[in-house]
Amino acid sequence: MGAYWILLIAAVVIVVQGKLFKRTALKRLNYSRSFKVSTCYEGDSVELIEIIENRKALPVPWLRVESQFRSGLAFDNQLNLDISEGQFNQNHKSFFSLLPWTKILRRHRIIAKRRGLYKLGTVSMTTGDLVGMESIVQSKTLSGGIIVYPMPMDVSDMALPVQTWMGEMLVRRWILEDPFLISGIREYRDGDPLKDIQWKATARTGTLQVHRRDTTADSRLLIYLNIEDHEQMWSKATRPEPIEYGIRLAAGITAHLLSQGMEIGMGTNGTLGEDSTDEAFVPVAGGMTQQHLIFEMLARLELIRKASFHDYLAHELSRHEEARDILILSTYVSPRLEEMFQRFRDNGHTIQVFPLGDVPTPAKEVSA
Missing domain, CATH: 3.40.50 (Rossmann fold)
Known part of the structure; x- marks a missing residue:
């Protein structure tokens, strides 16, 4: 009988803790990540900051975080970061365990290999109970990202x-009259605007005179x-x-x-x-x-x-x-x-x- 009650109690505990963690594991669990800069050039080294915070009295026994980036950003090797890279995208996977009121901050060093717009996209968080009987998944869409500019070529000594x-x-190339640069007066020509007539010079010479304007490029x-x-x-x-x-x-x-x-x-x-x-x-x-x-x-x-x-x-x-x-x-x-x-x-x-x-x-x- 003793063994029976032990098994029964253990089963009840497993079921109860499974329901408890399934209901509370993702509550007050905050996740964020951001680049320290919004733009960079090809070849630059940038930093991605990732923050996971458990803001409750219950622990998070295990947490799997999965995300995806476009290929073109090279992440440095780091513990607890599994990267599988394809031709167009790379998938990231990490596992965590958080005690109550715990905050984890990770800094990723990245080399921007290729120009492009790299959005932070969507993060998938999966967690569950102590023995893996129950699990729950939550997706979170993150705003922001980084724009990687193409590296400008030095054209100063190229035959272009x-x-x-x-x-x-x-x-x-283009020589235009600059309305703000006046270099003297000249005789009126057909097509000259009336506002350019210099009346004092006209009265003095007896013929219509206009402002002569300098040129600009x-x-x-x-x-x-x-x-x-x-x-x-x-x-x-x-x-x-x-x-x-x-x-x-x-x-x-x-x-x-x-x-x-x-x-x-x-x-x-x-x-x-x-x-x-x-x-x-x-x-x-x-x-x-x-x-x-x-x-x-x-x-x-x-x-x-x-x-x-x-x-x-x-x-x-x-x-x-x-x-x-x-x-x-x-x-x-x-x-x-x-x-x-x-x-x-x-x-x-x-x-x-x-x-x-x-x-x-x-x-x-x-x-x-």
Whole structure:
């Protein structure tokens, strides 16, 4: 009889503790993780902070935490972190046991191997009772993430077409009258606005005189990146190397020319993620904010075409009313594209093409 009661009591205890832990194990159990920075460059080392906190009087006998990241972030080897990595994603799994009122903080050192937008995504937490009879699963969607910018190439000593738009050579491209710079007076010509008439000089000379305005340079450049690796590409680039080279090159050109005081804009026929409806275009502007906008677009860029490059340029031509300097980065130039380039030239634009067909030996990288 003694053994019978012991078994009965043990069974009751197992059942009761199983129900108790199933009902309370995930209550007041907090989980969070975040990157210390929101942006970085390819090759940078960053830190991910993970916090698990049991804020109740009962322990958590065991806790399995599972999460997933896109491939491209390399985690340092660490105890209690099992990583299985595939071509596109990596799965993380860790086990914990938490006493009452316990907080665990882990710091993960990560190398950003590849550009991209890395969201924290969803974490799955599984826990249960002392003997594994009962278990409960809870998923938690975390906000935030990190944007890994492409590493800009150093283009300062490269033989690029944009060299003709750098430094003092800028003033030879677009010469415009600056309304704030007045260098004297001259005789009135047909088409001069009446507000420019200098009435005192007119009265003195007896003929209409207007302000003569000084000139300034219109130093603006628009870059178009073609993400097609060949003309007949259907949807996704199968040869990404030259396109990735073009992305780093575009980043280098952007950083260099913005540092020279130019204004830069950029567009591409790629997409900014399968779930994004944002247009892959940044209007022409200057300054560090513009650099971050372009770098973020390049980081998020997926090598999935939204339209053929020919059709994309046709759409772009229709929305540009003023003449622009344009740099094309493309793996190929077909007769159809040549015709499209000529249409741009006929509308007053200048077109220069940098071919991406053969990926050269990696050039120096520049810190932006």
